[in-house]
Amino acid sequence: MWAWLFHRVSGLVLVLYLFAHIFVISQARLQGAEGFDSLFTTLESPFFVILDLALIAAVLYHGINGIRVLLFDLGVGIRQHKSLWWGVVGAGLACLAAFAVVSFSFIARG
Amino acid sequence: MPEARFRVKRYDPEAPVMIGARYDEFTVPYESSLTVLEGLFYIQEHLDGSLAFRYCCRAAVCGSCAMYINGTYRLACQTNVRHLHGDAITVEPMPHIPLVKDLVSDMTDFFAKYEAIKPYLMRNSKTPDAEIPQSEADRKKLDMPIDCIMCGCCYSSCPSVWGEGSYLGPAALLKAYRFEVDSRDEAGKTRLPSFDNERGIYRCHTITNCVEACPKELNPTEAIQWLKGATVRRRLLGRAK
Numbered sequence: 001m002w003a004w005l006f007h008r009v010s011g012l013v014l015v016l017y018l019f020a021h022i023f024v025i026s027q028a029r030l031q032g033a034e035g036f037d038s039l040f041t042t043l044e045s046p047f048f049v050i051l052d053l054a055l056i057a058a059v060l061y062h063g064i065n066g067i068r069v070l071l072f073d074l075g076v077g078i079r080q081h082k083s084l085w086w087g088v089v090g091a092g093l094a095c096l097a098a099f100a101v102v103s104f105s106f107i108a109r110g
Numbered sequence: 111m112p113e114a115r116f117r118v119k120r121y122d123p124e125a126p127v128m129i130g131a132r133y134d135e136f137t138v139p140y141e142s143s144l145t146v147l148e149g150l151f152y153i154q155e156h157l158d159g160s161l162a163f164r165y166c167c168r169a170a171v172c173g174s175c176a177m178y179i180n181g182t183y184r185l186a187c188q189t190n191v192r193h194l195h196g197d198a199i200t201v202e203p204m205p206h207i208p209l210v211k212d213l214v215s216d217m218t219d220f221f222a223k224y225e226a227i228k229p230y231l232m233r234n235s236k237t238p239d240a241e242i243p244q245s246e247a248d249r250k251k252l253d254m255p256i257d258c259i260m261c262g263c264c265y266s267s268c269p270s271v272w273g274e275g276s277y278l279g280p281a282a283l284l285k286a287y288r289f290e291v292d293s294r295d296e297a298g299k300t301r302l303p304s305f306d307n308e309r310g311i312y313r314c315h316t317i318t319n320c321v322e323a324c325p326k327e328l329n330p331t332e333a334i335q336w337l338k339g340a341t342v343r344r345r346l347l348g349r350a351k
Contacts, residue, residue, distance in 0.1 A: 004317040072316040078332045081318050
């Protein structure tokens with residue numbers, strides 16, 4: 001059940017993010033090139049980078065678990081649903097770690 | 111003599127709503143072979159004759175005594191107190207199903223949904239004088255679904271049922287699978303309308319709670335996924351396999 005619930009919640013997070021994303025970017029555009037640049041300076045702060053990582057975690061979980069669910073629809077791996085879920089978590093964490101390394105080196109560079 | 115403590119959820123349909131449900135504690139003499147159902151018998155005979163629960167075969171075959179015991183779906187007759195952890199045994203009726211009284215669930219909807227999927231072999235060809243032959247491999251396909259005792263654990267555990275009361279649920283769909291996969295069945299498309307809709311197979315989101323809940327260790331999710339595939343094949347190719 002938790003695999004499914006996280007899938008739904010991460011999907012909702014992504015939809016809400018999309019609207020927030022469009023809103024923020026379009027607001028910045030209204031303030032011209034300088035406004036756009038200053039917004040991006042804010043978005044590069046550690047707080048937003050960590051928020052970005054949370055977003056990436058949602059994308060990774062929703063995407064990789066989506067593959068798991070598609071396999072079920074093809075009749076593959078239903079009896080292995082638990083080990084497949086741990087596979088999803090493992091693959092997701094591995095990718096997230098790679099993103100985290102890149103992001104934190106980004107923060108460190110300032 | 112050692113004792114077992116039972117915490118039993120009570121529900122009185124005639125009591126005002128606010129005090130309709132409560133937990134009662136009972137102390138039952140313990141012996142190593144004591145099952146939860148035997149504990150309930152003791153309570154009913156010696157401690158509180160008003161306790162209501164459903165049972166029949168006492169051998170995990172009839173599916174009457176499915177309950178929520180220490181937070182897990184179990185058959186009371188099959189559950190040995192010795193194997194339960196914690197200082198008390200919490201016995202509750204199956205959640206998300208209307209109650210009649212105490213531990214007795216109202217299974218009216220559950221069995222109406224079972225009837226809805228036309229749970230019988232349908233034949234077009236002339237009925238032979240002898241039995242209808244079936245290969246060993248074809249019979250093997252029925253092993254899993256015919257073990258279902260219709261206790262309702264999967265139905266109670268399914269979030270899709272919680273969200274949409276008209277959804278057929280895992281038990282009825284497992285039974286639909288049992289007949290659709292049977293080599294002797296000639297229903298063709300006649301059974302399809304009962305489950306090929308938003309109240310049927312497509313309401314299953316492979317949450318697999320039913321697989322976890324089933325006390326007979328069956329796999330309704332696998333059956334429903336097979337039905338989805340078979341339905342698409344039947345619609346597009348005119349055959350299920």
